[in-house]
Amino acid sequence: MEPLEAYPITYGILGLLALWGPLSGYDLKHISDQILAPMWGVVQSQVYKELRRMKELGWVDMEREEQELRPDRKVYSITEKGYTALQSWQAQPPDVFQIRDELLLKVLFGTFASPGDLDRNLRNSIVEHEMRLLTYQQNGLSLSGKGTFRHDNKRPNPYSDASQEDPYLGLITRFAIEFEKMYLRWLYEALEMVEPRQEQAAGGES
Amino acid sequence: MEPLEAYPITYGILGLLALWGPLSGYDLKHISDQILAPMWGVVQSQVYKELRRMKELGWVDMEREEQELRPDRKVYSITEKGYTALQSWQAQPPDVFQIRDELLLKVLFGTFASPGDLDRNLRNSIVEHEMRLLTYQQNGLSLSGKGTFRHDNKRPNPYSDASQEDPYLGLITRFAIEFEKMYLRWLYEALEMVEPRQEQAAGGES
DNA sequence: CGGGACATGTAACGCGTTACATGATTAA
DNA sequence: TTAATCATGTAACGCGTTACATGTCCCG
Numbered sequence: 001m002e003p004l005e006a007y008p009i010t011y012g013i014l015g016l017l018a019l020w021g022p023l024s025g026y027d028l029k030h031i032s033d034q035i036l037a038p039m040w041g042v043v044q045s046q047v048y049k050e051l052r053r054m055k056e057l058g059w060v061d062m063e064r065e066e067q068e069l070r071p072d073r074k075v076y077s078i079t080e081k082g083y084t085a086l087q088s089w090q091a092q093p094p095d096v097f098q099i100r101d102e103l104l105l106k107v108l109f110g111t112f113a114s115p116g117d118l119d120r121n122l123r124n125s126i127v128e129h130e131m132r133l134l135t136y137q138q139n140g141l142s143l144s145g146k147g148t149f150r151h152d153n154k155r156p157n158p159y160s161d162a163s164q165e166d167p168y169l170g171l172i173t174r175f176a177i178e179f180e181k182m183y184l185r186w187l188y189e190a191l192e193m194v195e196p197r198q199e200q201a202a203g204g205e206s
Numbered sequence: 207m208e209p210l211e212a213y214p215i216t217y218g219i220l221g222l223l224a225l226w227g228p229l230s231g232y233d234l235k236h237i238s239d240q241i242l243a244p245m246w247g248v249v250q251s252q253v254y255k256e257l258r259r260m261k262e263l264g265w266v267d268m269e270r271e272e273q274e275l276r277p278d279r280k281v282y283s284i285t286e287k288g289y290t291a292l293q294s295w296q297a298q299p300p301d302v303f304q305i306r307d308e309l310l311l312k313v314l315f316g317t318f319a320s321p322g323d324l325d326r327n328l329r330n331s332i333v334e335h336e337m338r339l340l341t342y343q344q345n346g347l348s349l350s351g352k353g354t355f356r357h358d359n360k361r362p363n364p365y366s367d368a369s370q371e372d373p374y375l376g377l378i379t380r381f382a383i384e385f386e387k388m389y390l391r392w393l394y395e396a397l398e399m400v401e402p403r404q405e406q407a408a409g410g411e412s
Numbered sequence: 413c414g415g416g417a418c419a420t421g422t423a424a425c426g427c428g429t430t431a432c433a434t435g436a437t438t439a440a
Numbered sequence: 441t442t443a444a445t446c447a448t449g450t451a452a453c454g455c456g457t458t459a460c461a462t463g464t465c466c467c468g
Contacts, residue, residue, distance in 0.1 A: 007427070008308045015315035026447055039310035046428060048449060073447070083318065090319035093330060094308035102214045102300035104245035104381065109221035110374040112289065113296035124299060168316040171399060175310065175392050182388045186381050193377060213455070232419055249457060254421060279419075 006057070008096055011089050012036050013050045014059060014082055019166065022063070022077040025051055034139060035169070038176035051076055059085050107190060122191045129187065133180035140173040212263070214302055217295050218242050219256045220265060220288055225372065228269070228283040231257055240345060241375070244382035257282055265291050313396060328397045335393065339386040346379040 016031055017023060023031065025047050032042045054060045059082035065073040078086075103125050110118045222237055223229060229237065231253050238248045260266045265288035271279040284292075309331050316324045 005426095008306070008311055009427085011315070012311050015311070015318070018315065018318060024447075025449085035314070036311075039305060039307045039314070041304050041306075041428095043429060045430085045449080049427085086315060086318040087320060090312055090315070090323045090327075093327060094312055096306050096308040097334075098247050098306050099245060099385075100214070100247075100302050100304050100306075101245045102302040104378060105214055105218055105221070105242075106296055106300055108241070108245070108374055108378045109217070109224065109292060109296070111372060112221070112224060112292040114293060117296045121296075121299060128303075166317055167399060168314055171396055172310060172314045174395070178388050178392060179305075179385075182384055186384060189380070190377055193373060211454095215455085230419080231421085247456095251421080251458085252456060255455085 006053070006085070006089070008094075009040055009042060009046065010050050010053060011086060012040050012042070013047060014054060014078060014086055017060060017076060017078040018083065018086060022075045024065075024073045024075050026073070028076075035172075038136070038172065038179070054082070057081070057085070110194065119191070119195050122187060122194060126184065126187050126191070129180055129183050133177065133184065136173060136176040136180060140170070140177065212259070212291065212295070214300075215246055215248060215252065216256050216259060217292060218246050218248070219253060220260060220284060220292055223266060223282060223284040224289065224292060228281045230271075230279045230281050232279070234282075241378075244342070244378065244385065260288070263287070263291070316400065325397070325401050328393060328400060332390065332393050332397070335386050335389050339383065339390065342379060342382040342386060346376070346383065
């Protein structure tokens with residue numbers, strides 16, 4: 001009854017399991033926020049949906065890990081079939097590329113904003129993206145060099161040893177950082193244009 | 207029964223009507239592809255949905271324009287209420303910002319790609335974004351300076367005279383161009399990393 | 413005589429989101 | 441006692457997508 005199909009985010013979760021070994025839905029949500037955020041945001045309930053889907057597809061196995069003090073963890077790991085799926089996904093051309101950015105929309109129709117509105121939205125956006133940039137820069141530091149994510153005890157499937165010195169994560173981090181820098185440069189430019197008056201403003205960084 | 211609510215793309219279409227005067231659903235789809243594409247992609251059927259929604263909200267008026275040779279055009283124009291809606295939307299903080307990019311996902315999990323797959327996907331992506339960049343650069347030329355979009359006959363609502371010398375469109379075009387340039391720089395970097403061998407290229411690996 | 417542009421729409425579907433539900437532990 | 445963290449899920453909803461439907465004109 002449920003569609004036996006996979007979507008980009010299905011492979012996103014699957015890939016996390018492949019690289020960072022057996023994980024619970026809870027773990028996966030948190031890792032997603034750190035790793036997948038710049039290319040595909042996920043909400044918690046969707047992680048569970050994808051896990052159920054992949055369970056049915058036979059791409060993951062589930063093992064109940066009992067805990068006395070906390071609720072049981074359901075720990076998922078990728079199967080042989082899962083690796084095959086990941087691999088054949090890599091052979092297809094990607095077909096989703098989209099940006100949805102309400103701020104850009106508001107800037108485009110800035111003529112219709114009341115005085116101060118656009119200005120305020122731009123400033124808040126600057127704060128938001130400045131924070132994102134910091135996060136990615138810190139992620140970049142803590143994630144490069146060695147596969148971090150303390151689950152030191154669990155030794156996953158031999159395949160995922162790649163995580164020890166995977167260069168792709170660094171590439172993605174670099175993308176995220178360059179994107180945020182570019183976005184910020186543009187935001188400052190936009191702000192200047194929207195409100196050229198007020199303060200001598202001796203430029204931020206460069 | 208249908209939700210009397212508006213979403214970012216609702217305002218996107220509304221803004222197009224505000225700036226470029228009375229337009230049909232068909233026109234709106236084509237203008238969207240040129241103007242809104244970098245910040246919010248739209249498919250045709252959705253344009254009609256939004257028009258229906260806005261009709262119910264009283265944000266737009268519809269006028270049937272009969273044509274002898276072709277099917278009738280239903281021409282929509284923004285109402286007073288529509289302008290008010292646009293304005294109060296500008297006062298809210300934006301709440302959607304997302305990127306969904308399957309290529310980035312494939313790069314992140316590049317370890318699981320068979321030889322050549324990642325390479326091919328990167329090369330195709332370069333072609334795609336190189337074309338986008340060209341499009342935006344040409345749009346920038348034809349759209350800046352004067353409000354183009356030949357509907358020279360129709361004189362829309364006085365409000366929309368802003369389109370004659372609107373600086374915001376230029377700002378958005380600049381964003382789109384800078385984004386594509388950054389993306390392309392990154393793609394070339396990624397390609398080099400994925401395939402350092404082949405061609406004399408100077409200083410491959412160690 | 414087929415294909416593209418012009419022109420408008422509907423039907424079906426599910427991903428992604430929001431909100432709800434539960435309940436223990438720990439720290440301010 | 442209030443809130444955060446740990447932990448797992450379900451229900452409802454609609455935007456956004458894909459595919460379908462219809463028909464004319466124009467060009468090669």
